Amino acid sequence: MAVFTINSTGEPEALRVLESLAVTNASATTTVAKAVRVPSWARTCHFLLNVTLMGGSSPLIDFALKGVDPATLDTTHVWNLGDWDGITQLTSAAAPVLVAVDVGPAIVADDTGSATASCRYGVMASLPPVIVYSIIYDGTTHDEDYTATLEVFFRN
Numbered sequence: 001m002a003v004f005t006i007n008s009t010g011e012p013e014a015l016r017v018l019e020s021l022a023v024t025n026a027s028a029t030t031t032v033a034k035a036v037r038v039p040s041w042a043r044t045c046h047f048l049l050n051v052t053l054m055g056g057s058s059p060l061i062d063f064a065l066k067g068v069d070p071a072t073l074d075t076t077h078v079w080n081l082g083d084w085d086g087i088t089q090l091t092s093a094a095a096p097v098l099v100a101v102d103v104g105p106a107i108v109a110d111d112t113g114s115a116t117a118s119c120r121y122g123v124m125a126s127l128p129p130v131i132v133y134s135i136i137y138d139g140t141t142h143d144e145d146y147t148a149t150l151e152v153f154f155r156n
Helices: none
Strands: 015-023 030-037 044-055 061-068 078-080 097-104 119-124 130-137 145-155
Touching: 015 030, 015 130, 044 061, 044 130, 061 097, 061 145, 130 145
Parallel strands: 097 119
Antiparallel strands: 015 145, 030 130, 044 097, 044 145, 061 078, 061 130
């Protein structure tokens, strides 16, 4: 059992840059999994994964959101938000690819995405007190390169 680190940045509460990836010749497949506290006033949120570079023999990126028990923040107490199991695995980003994920109780569920183009997902779920995000990038051939950022916008 691992405990998630809470991402706390100096960004305004409504907007946070959660991750900045700059990986050259990935040495192994890597998972970045952290948690972000949801402001008590927020009713919806918008995650934006901005992938500006994927290079090498077999670059792959996965991204998912989960709820977690805020008392434990551990990997054994997580669930898929709105039964959403993550994006369609990204297989290339010849140009910047923006993957948007809207989450909220009135969001229309939409699990149709793209492996190679910008797309939007909708997750119909109430916001839990803490959201876990995970980005997995492949390093199987040790020549994969990635540049990306992950941001979240909370809305009332």
